[in-house]
Amino acid sequence: MSIRHGGFVIDIPTDWSDQSTLVFVGPRPVHLPTTAAVDPVSEAVAVSFVPGAKSEPKEILATQSAQLGRADPTFEVVSDGPFPCGLGEGWRYTQKLTVDGQQVVQLSVACRAGDVMVLATGAVDAGSFALCEARIAKILASMRAEAVA
Numbered sequence: 129m130s131i132r133h134g135g136f137v138i139d140i141p142t143d144w145s146d147q148s149t150l151v152f153v154g155p156r157p158v159h160l161p162t163t164a165a166v167d168p169v170s171e172a173v174a175v176s177f178v179p180g181a182k183s184e185p186k187e188i189l190a191t192q193s194a195q196l197g198r199a200d201p202t203f204e205v206v207s208d209g210p211f212p213c214g215l216g217e218g219w220r221y222t223q224k225l226t227v228d229g230q231q232v233v234q235l236s237v238a239c240r241a242g243d244v245m246v247l248a249t250g251a252v253d254a255g256s257f258a259l260c261e262a263r264i265a266k267i268l269a270s271m272r273a274e275a276v277a
Contacts, residue, residue: 148177153172154172172251175271177246177247181240188238196223202231213270215241217239220268223235224254230253232254234250237271248268250268
């Protein structure tokens with residue numbers, strides 16, 4: 129199996145499990161240095177791949193949400209539904225949780241790309257989610273497979 133990211137390619141044995149994760153972080157917002165300024169958290173997107181996943185996108189996200197709920201008593205699924213993207217029809221969950229004392233809202237998406245399940249999560253602090261939700265959704269919707277020349 130070959131794994132490709134931009135111009136980088138690595139061939140791994142077919143009996144190995146790909147546990148790679150790509151993480152992308154937006155720039156930190158600029159605030160005036162006042163006592164009213166809260167330590168800002170930039171939005172971030174993480175993408176991971178699960179080769180050979182047999183479950184459907186909705187089932188995988190339900191399982192992940194159940195695990196998060198057991199780990200974080202503040203965890204809440206805000207909404208879920210279909211999520212179209214360049215990989216095809218997937219499923220999305222909008223979730224609230226606490227990470228290191230910080231309230232976070234994340235948009236988690238699962239889409240199948242052939243025999244690989246693509247899991248992507250865009251997250252930001254809860255106070256910024258309303259401002260960042262459309263951009264995070266657009267980034268996640270841009271996932272696609274392209275032919276390599």
